[in-house]
Amino acid sequence: MKTHVKALVVGGGAVGTSIAYHLARAGWEDVMLLERDELTSGSTWHAAGLLPYFNMSYATTHIHDYSIKFYKTLEEETGLNAGFSVVGNLRIAQTQARMDEYMVYATTAETCDVPYEWLSPAQIKERYPLVRSEDLVGAIYHPTDGYINPADVTMAMAKGARQRGVEIVRKWQADAYHWTGDHWDVTCTKMVEKGGNLVPSDEQIVIHAEHVVTATGNHPQRTANLLGIKIPAIPVEHQFIVTEPDPALVEWRKENGEHPVLRDADAKWYVREERGGWILGPYERNAPARFEYGVPDSFRADLFPLDLERIEEEYMSMIHRIPSSETVGLKDDFNGPICYTPDGNPLVGPAPGLRNMWLAEGFSFGITAAGGTGYYLAQMMVEGEAEIDMASLDPKRYGSWMTTEYAARKNEEAYEHVYILHHPDEERPACRPLRTAPAYDRQKALGAQFGCVNGWERPNYYGPLDAPETFDHDARSFRRGAWWQYAVEEAKAVREGVGLIDATAFTKHVVKGPGATQFLDWFTCNTLPKVGRINLTYALTDHGTTRTEYTIVRLGEDEYYLVSAGAWTAYDADYLRKAAADKAAEFGYIEIQDVTTQWGVFAIAGPKSRDVLNEIVKDADPALVLSNKRFPWLSMRDIELGMCPVRAIRVAYTGELGWELHHPIEMQTYLWDQLMAAGAKHDMKLVGARAQNWLRQEKSYRAFGNELGRDATPLEADLPRFIDLSKEFHGKAAMEKTGVRSKCCTVLIDGLADADPWGREALYYGETRVGRLTSGGYSVAFGKSIGMGYVTPDLAVPGTRLRVKMFDQFWDAEIVEDSPYDPKNEVIRKDG
Ligand SMILES: Cc1cc2nc3c(=O)[nH]c(=O)nc-3n(C[C@H](O)[C@H](O)[C@H](O)COP(=O)(O)OP(=O)(O)OC[C@H]3O[C@@H](n4cnc5c(N)ncnc54)[C@H](O)[C@@H]3O)c2cc1C
Numbered sequence: 001m002k003t004h005v006k007a008l009v010v011g012g013g014a015v016g017t018s019i020a021y022h023l024a025r026a027g028w029e030d031v032m033l034l035e036r037d038e039l040t041s042g043s044t045w046h047a048a049g050l051l052p053y054f055n056m057s058y059a060t061t062h063i064h065d066y067s068i069k070f071y072k073t074l075e076e077e078t079g080l081n082a083g084f085s086v087v088g089n090l091r092i093a094q095t096q097a098r099m100d101e102y103m104v105y106a107t108t109a110e111t112c113d114v115p116y117e118w119l120s121p122a123q124i125k126e127r128y129p130l131v132r133s134e135d136l137v138g139a140i141y142h143p144t145d146g147y148i149n150p151a152d153v154t155m156a157m158a159k160g161a162r163q164r165g166v167e168i169v170r171k172w173q174a175d176a177y178h179w180t181g182d183h184w185d186v187t188c189t190k191m192v193e194k195g196g197n198l199v200p201s202d203e204q205i206v207i208h209a210e211h212v213v214t215a216t217g218n219h220p221q222r223t224a225n226l227l228g229i230k231i232p233a234i235p236v237e238h239q240f241i242v243t244e245p246d247p248a249l250v251e252w253r254k255e256n257g258e259h260p261v262l263r264d265a266d267a268k269w270y271v272r273e274e275r276g277g278w279i280l281g282p283y284e285r286n287a288p289a290r291f292e293y294g295v296p297d298s299f300r301a302d303l304f305p306l307d308l309e310r311i312e313e314e315y316m317s318m319i320h321r322i323p324s325s326e327t328v329g330l331k332d333d334f335n336g337p338i339c340y341t342p343d344g345n346p347l348v349g350p351a352p353g354l355r356n357m358w359l360a361e362g363f364s365f366g367i368t369a370a371g372g373t374g375y376y377l378a379q380m381m382v383e384g385e386a387e388i389d390m391a392s393l394d395p396k397r398y399g400s401w402m403t404t405e406y407a408a409r410k411n412e413e414a415y416e417h418v419y420i421l422h423h424p425d426e427e428r429p430a431c432r433p434l435r436t437a438p439a440y441d442r443q444k445a446l447g448a449q450f451g452c453v454n455g456w457e458r459p460n461y462y463g464p465l466d467a468p469e470t471f472d473h474d475a476r477s478f479r480r481g482a483w484w485q486y487a488v489e490e491a492k493a494v495r496e497g498v499g500l501i502d503a504t505a506f507t508k509h510v511v512k513g514p515g516a517t518q519f520l521d522w523f524t525c526n527t528l529p530k531v532g533r534i535n536l537t538y539a540l541t542d543h544g545t546t547r548t549e550y551t552i553v554r555l556g557e558d559e560y561y562l563v564s565a566g567a568w569t570a571y572d573a574d575y576l577r578k579a580a581a582d583k584a585a586e587f588g589y590i591e592i593q594d595v596t597t598q599w600g601v602f603a604i605a606g607p608k609s610r611d612v613l614n615e616i617v618k619d620a621d622p623a624l625v626l627s628n629k630r631f632p633w634l635s636m637r638d639i640e641l642g643m644c645p646v647r648a649i650r651v652a653y654t655g656e657l658g659w660e661l662h663h664p665i666e667m668q669t670y671l672w673d674q675l676m677a678a679g680a681k682h683d684m685k686l687v688g689a690r691a692q693n694w695l696r697q698e699k700s701y702r703a704f705g706n707e708l709g710r711d712a713t714p715l716e717a718d719l720p721r722f723i724d725l726s727k728e729f730h731g732k733a734a735m736e737k738t739g740v741r742s743k744c745c746t747v748l749i750d751g752l753a754d755a756d757p758w759g760r761e762a763l764y765y766g767e768t769r770v771g772r773l774t775s776g777g778y779s780v781a782f783g784k785s786i787g788m789g790y791v792t793p794d795l796a797v798p799g800t801r802l803r804v805k806m807f808d809q810f811w812d813a814e815i816v817e818d819s820p821y822d823p824k825n826e827v828i829r830k831d832g
Helices: 014-025 058-071 074-078 096-111 121-127 150-163 220-227 247-255 309-321 323-327 366-383 404-419 440-445 471-475 484-496 516-523 566-587 609-616 665-680 689-698 732-738
Strands: 004-010 031-035 089-093 117-119 138-142 167-170 172-179 184-194 197-214 234-243 261-264 269-274 277-282 330-340 347-350 357-361 448-453 456-462 499-502 507-512 534-540 546-556 559-564 591-594 599-605 636-641 644-649 658-664 685-687 743-750 762-765 768-779 784-791 801-806 809-816
Touching (some): 014 150, 031 197, 074 150, 089 096, 096 138, 117 121, 197 220, 261 309, 448 471, 456 484, 456 689, 499 689, 516 559, 546 636, 566 591, 599 609, 644 665, 689 768, 762 784
Parallel strands (some): 004 197
Antiparallel strands (some): 117 138, 261 269, 499 599, 507 591, 534 546, 636 644, 743 809
16 A cells, blocks of 8 residues: 555545546546545445436536546446446426426536437327326426446446556545645544444554545545534435336336436426336435534444335325336335535535645535546646636635534535526525625615525615515516516616615735735736725636636735625635745735625715715815715725715726725614615615626626636636736736637627526527627616627627527527727716
8 A cells, every 4th residue: 555645535436436537547646545445335335326417507517518428438448337328318397487497408508518309298208108298398308318327337437547557445544634734644544344333443554645635425524624624515315216117117118218317307306217117216305414523433335214204295296297106116215315515516626725635525416426526626636727617616615604504404405406496596595694794684674685695695686675575486587587677677776876785795805914015916917006096807827717806906005905706705715825825935924814704895886876975975075075086986095974984996896987885894784874864865776786797797897707717818708908918927828828719798689578698598600609608687778688708709799690599599699899888988987
């Protein structure tokens, strides 16, 4: 057994094995895979092996796509048959809303080249006479996926890994991790059998590993404790049952092929054939979280007792859908731990605060995701970045505010929601409200319907004052939901009058100290602002793509206030801190403070915003304090609004005359009351995040996580005006070398009368797919749908006529000049 390795992968389930395989395939020698028991003895052995393509996320669809294609190649490489049955996957719809979901998904699938077909109820019946279809609206069919044997595919990957030089060590457990400043010393204990349990022996060794990956399945809480970090992955019970052979099915199979995997999402289950019978896998209500504080030694490749009562509803609905299954008995059952995270996506990427430590935890579709995770994580580790943006899977999307109780309850919710309609405007209810700014109660009393960003409650829109509790739930749709009209009114108010937006969730950092200026000059691509001024800028990855967007405010010669997206506080903090630590020796001491929770933010915007502020601003010369002369666009001033000291920043994400009012959080309700009283005189309207999202698209303002991410450079995002090519900065050479593979543009769309794009739709030029939308919405300025996205550079010119695929139809779109609303920034600079 080696004691010095380049990479130690901890955990021999499907995920860890794939990572070890792909690290070796990417060229790393000395890779070791460590497993405390036997390979596949975690969740992998009892998985049903389904490999569904269907996923609403672009990154995850790519991961699943890679797995499905990769698994098909394994037999040729290793000689081991992984038992891949390419039977296809039929998702049936009981309602039009479900068909809408499939159509929204289908256009995303097209952007990833995933094939699909539509089937009518009659076609379903014709192809699969055992399936009741008269009460269905239709179905989407994926011909290229199916199911696999989870243990066999893991063993095939293990063989492939060994062939590529990976050492696989079983019955050794990683028990302590120590970072020496250069590598990890991982203390490992030999595990022995004792009375059926697996227990640590006295035999230990220390493995010296340059990189460590944890893929510990149901053990993430133990891993988190050993690493001194938080990992919001906690398993939930998941069951499936296997029936005795169904005579009708046995008869059918004499002349016909196997049924595809059937998914009746409205009934919350999947069904597939198994030796003449059926496997039913429900995603039922009330499946409990398990192992919140760790897995007991006595739990090995074990299962929980079946809870048939919990899945009765789903069982009955299977009988309704496949009537022949009514008379067949149960043959087998599985109730095992399946790991979840609060949003259902796994946690893949660098661990918070640690060097060369990579997490691959929290997989609920781990058989489907293993191949792609191994591939893309190996790219991140070996090459520095993956070819797709892995941010939506990053372990740091949850901050230190996350607790065990939160993770457990949210994970139960994520499990239950697997088959609940995935409305893009969905806001899930569990564990809320949790992070509230002081004005929350006031906003709620005024009709705010909240969304949740990084745990913060943030108004999405303001609905009716007397709205029932279910208002927002009932307002959701794949088309224009009942909230849409409220957002239209709010967007109009900003364009025509004045609106007040709560932006408290913004991430805020202070960077200061003797090394701060040189550091930020290297860390970000735009020229640093002068004292009292602000700049929009980007921190790049090693590959020259966008890691973070910052509004930088220069408070002093060596003191800066950085504002970035609210969803990404821990993600941004980690990158900033690690980069500063790396550069302190070169540039001098750099202090980084995360001040997110110390500052509230209100954004006031609209032609009348200055009039509202003038009502309450205190200054020796109140008539001038907010004028262009004293307070020009893109500058910062400390002002006083009533008795509240405010760090006011003259920018507006809506593209109107406006200010961001950063204020001490403890004075928030005071400031709110002042603004509301002053605003009442000018018909100020409260505005939520949805209207703001539309308005920023009219100005072509890119959003992080949409247009901006680790798969495109700022040049590809078409932001040359924010890049100072005369200076050296991190990622510059890589950015220039990459060139422009595709380019960001804004489109106005002659679309449906009852729907707007969500920002995930395929873009066509004639019959050819040329790109995809990354944002979408409605433009009040132009009275039609709007979107932003990426197309091939030759087409990214104003006037190009494109087509957007929405709801299975093509809609005309035209690329417009950036910032179609107020292209010369006249209204934003208005004096007064
Ligand atoms: C009933 C059921 C049905 C399922 N069906 C499907 C399906 O159809 N399709 C699908 O995609 N997914 C399915 N899943 C989910 C799937 O099983 C998991 O997502 C997947 O197995 C996770 O793989 P993993 O490698 O992350 O974890 P695991 O398979 O649990 O492997 C983790 C390994 O790490 C080892 N380990 C932990 N700590 C240490 C340590 N300190 N040192 C050394 N080793 C350690 C463990 O012993 C274990 O072997 C199902 C799950 C259940 C419960």
